[in-house]
Amino acid sequence: MEKIAFLGLGSMGRPMARRLLAAGHELTVWNRTAAKADLLAQDGAKVALTPAEAVRDADVVITMLADPEAGHAVVDAMAPALRPGTHLIDMSSIGPRAFAEVAAKLPAGVTAIDAPVLGSVDRAATGQLVLFVGGDPGPVQAILDQFGRVTRCGGPGAGSALKIVVITSVIVGVTAVAEAVKLADTYGLPEDLVRAALANSPVGGVTARAFAEGVHYPIRLAAKDVALAMASTELPLADAVHAQLTRLADSEQDLGKVVEQLRRVAV
Numbered sequence: 001m002e003k004i005a006f007l008g009l010g011s012m013g014r015p016m017a018r019r020l021l022a023a024g025h026e027l028t029v030w031n032r033t034a035a036k037a038d039l040l041a042q043d044g045a046k047v048a049l050t051p052a053e054a055v056r057d058a059d060v061v062i063t064m065l066a067d068p069e070a071g072h073a074v075v076d077a078m079a080p081a082l083r084p085g086t087h088l089i090d091m092s093s094i095g096p097r098a099f100a101e102v103a104a105k106l107p108a109g110v111t112a113i114d115a116p117v118l119g120s121v122d123r124a125a126t127g128q129l130v131l132f133v134g135g136d137p138g139p140v141q142a143i144l145d146q147f148g149r150v151t152r153c154g155g156p157g158a159g160s161a162l163k164i165v166v167i168t169s170v171i172v173g174v175t176a177v178a179e180a181v182k183l184a185d186t187y188g189l190p191e192d193l194v195r196a197a198l199a200n201s202p203v204g205g206v207t208a209r210a211f212a213e214g215v216h217y218p219i220r221l222a223a224k225d226v227a228l229a230m231a232s233t234e235l236p237l238a239d240a241v242h243a244q245l246t247r248l249a250d251s252e253q254d255l256g257k258v259v260e261q262l263r264r265v266a267v
């Protein structure tokens, strides 16, 4: 089995790295906040002190980082230590532009694919994510299969692009459900009735996401994803949603909590 390095052990990275350990992979991990990496040492991971140390002997490097800034910081730190022949799988949601910038910093002989995911921490733990892959997943298919189902999207960056397209529409949809619930409050409609009616309407999918449990996709990351979309073209609806998300009181709560938080915003 290949030696794997996993960098970025946040809410998503930790359960994903645990799946690789459970499958018997030799895994070296690194995280900016070291305490999160130490949690994985208990499961058998080797803990590296720097990104360079993590990737030095790796055949495959996986990154699962918050945003473009994190992607740049980590690639800058690890690039000098990458060996030719190493495969990088960037699973962070950073959009196609930042993925291209990160990939351009890799030394010759290192290949990169983008494989951002749809699905939250529950599916990360059970290996049921949807992976949007840009580039050729062939050499690392067996590893990707540990995380979920691969959708091939085209050349490098296409996975990152499709991820931003899909997640932006999900975020806009969840925010629309939140406003619908707020509107229903003003009419004095019972919440159960409203939720059932929305669930059985064409917005059923985003309604289910708005009230999902066992998920943790912080509003702060949703605002980041919408901002990535807005940086690519004019999107008035996404723009309005971004303004809503960034004025909410608690950006660490799951996206679904937009419903409760918007309800509390004074009219």
Ligand SMILES: NC(=O)c1ccc[n+]([C@@H]2O[C@H](COP(=O)([O-])OP(=O)(O)OC[C@H]3O[C@@H](n4cnc5c(N)ncnc54)[C@H](OP(=O)(O)O)[C@@H]3O)[C@@H](O)[C@H]2O)c1
Pocket (backbone or CB within 6 Å): 007, 008, 009, 010, 011, 012, 013, 031, 032, 033, 034, 036, 064, 065, 066, 067, 069, 070, 071, 073, 074, 091, 092, 093, 094, 117, 118, 119, 120, 121, 215, 216, 217, 218, 221, 225
């Ligand atoms: N949560 C979800 O449901 C979900 C679902 C699908 C996709 N995603 C995407 O997957 C990615 C990870 O999400 P997550 O929920 O795991 O986020 P998270 O819990 O906030 O973890 C983010 C990770 O990035 C690291 N990081 C942030 N800034 C950094 C920097 N400047 N330098 C180095 N490392 C840095 C964090 O390190 P520290 O621990 O030191 O902060 C942490 O390891 C994001 O792009 C997100 O949009 C999330």
